[in-house]
Amino acid sequence: MIETDRRSVLRAGTRLAAVGALTAGCAAPDRPPAADTPRPARPAPAAAPAPRRLPGLPAQITHGPRTRPRVALTFHGQGDPAIAKTLLGQAEEAGAKVTVLAVGSWLDEHPSLARRILDGGHDLGNHTLRHLDINTMSEADAYAEITGCADRLRRLTGSIGTWFRPSRTRTATPLVERLARRAGYPHVLSYDVDSLDFTSPGAPALTRAIAGEVRAGSVVSLHFGYADTVAALPAVLKELERRGLRAVTTTELLT
Template sequence: MTTTDRRGALRAGALLALAGTLATGCSTAERTPKRSATPAPPAPGPRRFPGLPAQIEHGPRDQARVALTFHGQGDPATARALLAEAERAGARVTVLAVGRWLDAYPAMARRILDGGHELGNHTQRHLDINSMPEREAYAEITGCAGRLRRLTGSIGTWFRPSRTQRASPLVQRLAHRAGYPHVLSYDLDSLDFTSPGATTVIRTVAGQVRKGSVVSLHFGYADTVAALPAVLEEIDRRGLSAVTTTELLT
């Protein structure tokens, strides 16, 4: 083959590669990596806890454990920073993910699970689910559940209603129909979503946390990232362990 022929072949190969990239709508670096030969095992699904209410706000008050629960949406870099900080402290957390967030950042589902944390359902669009008609509310729950199943093999461990601390009786029934025996609420609201400053978030959690607490926190807020190391240090100082919600109740 002449030098001219070789150059022509290289040019043709480059054009074919470019055409493939345009067809997929993403660069080579952005493409989803190939799955390994051995797929990841399915994520844990919901559990029924006999004797506990349909809506759970906290765990046992006689065991030195707490659950840090995160509403999952926002900048994935912030989410990864929070997960890494929890892991450095040996803490495991519960993430209630929004379906639209999983659509935008599907790799976050496996990142959460691979860190030893648990993953649940926080509705598809993060709207005021208690004010929705039955059909629409059910679609919010099952929409996110379907995305979780496709990404992880299960509908997640928990359902938490969006835009409210407690689910209405209707939403409780719809969640049960969708496969969640319990709705996960909380008894300690960090109010980090109001961006009050890291010091205030630390003070709020430190002032209210106790055995069995289920703490509400959020991905996507810089105050939460800045506050988490001190929050985890305070939890440890009190002799408490930060565990997943399932571990808290087991």
Template sequence: MNSIDRRSALRAGVGAAAAGALATGCTDDRPAPAPPTAPAPPSRGPRPAPAPAPRRYPGQPAEITHGPRDRDRVALTFHGQGDPAIAEAVLAEAERAGARITVLVVGDWLDQHPGLARRILDGGHDLGNHTQRHLGISSMSQTDAYAEITDCAERLRRLTGSIGSWFRPSRTQYATPLVAELAQRAGYPHVLSYDVDSLDFTSPGAAAVAGNVSRQIQRGSVVSLHFGYADTVAALPGLLDDLDRRRLRAVTTTELLT
């Protein structure tokens, strides 16, 4: 399938349905022997494994902008908010190409779409924290900034069993010293920045998004992209094809640094 066909296919929506089970019981007024052992509840399958927790990477700075330059790997990182159908399309296209991505989610987006946390993890991707409300964290008081980090962390913990693999500050490429300190206090040894900005949030068109990345990317790069923008979805097939031609493998940030 060529890139045009793939882009057309990505416009199609996907849906899912869930069903539950109802257990009922009855009582009997007649005397009876000791009650039998209660039957085991219906199996609901194995519980999902907790999401990976943050880890420390010796030799890496507190704020990571890129990975090793001597390996043919890059990390595509996505700020997680916006239309969930676009998020699903990005995930589907990445998985079609055998790519793994890193998604830094906004907490109030998870409040609206909690199922996407497990969807991201089940696809083999990294899941991290991009603050609770996606406000300008650099200009906040210490109390408010810490709440932005920990509120999102608590939602991730409730949904996945972990505060997520990474923290990225909102509305800034680099963390202030205070924000980096607060992130460490919240349990994130490293702040995740990037060295390639796609500028997809400016909606410049799919060709411009792909071109912005192509001109800057190199071994070890961490690329900033976003859910929620149609240009990003349209650019992704060509971008992944370009990485393949360059023999650059798109991996999670955890894999990039391991």
């Protein structure tokens, strides 16, 4: 009797093992733990457009076409980041786009501003690494100033930026122009309207200075970092609108 019971238990165990094997064979494939499950890749942020030569335009640009009602407000990127953000917000609220020529050391201190500028639909370019008098520098030092800022722009945005503007000068020497081309910038961006906002003339005087010179195709030089520029920009934008002029990026002005 005991032997019979033992054989019954063995047969039952064999049937359970077989069922277990069949069940295992039909089970869903193993899945990796939740922590290892790959997440959908986040889209990479748009990079700043790469510089390209614009046919028919000189190597050193001071203004755009006089036949279209557009102007470019260009800001030298340096100074208090709070002022920079305020100026960008003022422009965006008015439906305007601007061009920021950033100093490389400023980007080192405030790297998030590179993406803030691009995310607002503005142009971002190169205004040298340390904002020294580039026209008086040796060839090696001047080239290092250009490429130093370009490297920072590439690291932060994936591109060296759309434009190069030499520091502490309105126009570049032939040497600096050539070095800019070697660094990847086919054009040097100058300007035909100097706001002189860095002299802190007061908002009314600053507005009058721009209004007295600006016209279709103008490239206006302005700066981050000055309270007068913040106070004057809304009035400047309203004056442009009154004249039927639209503030656009330099890229849009020239293409």
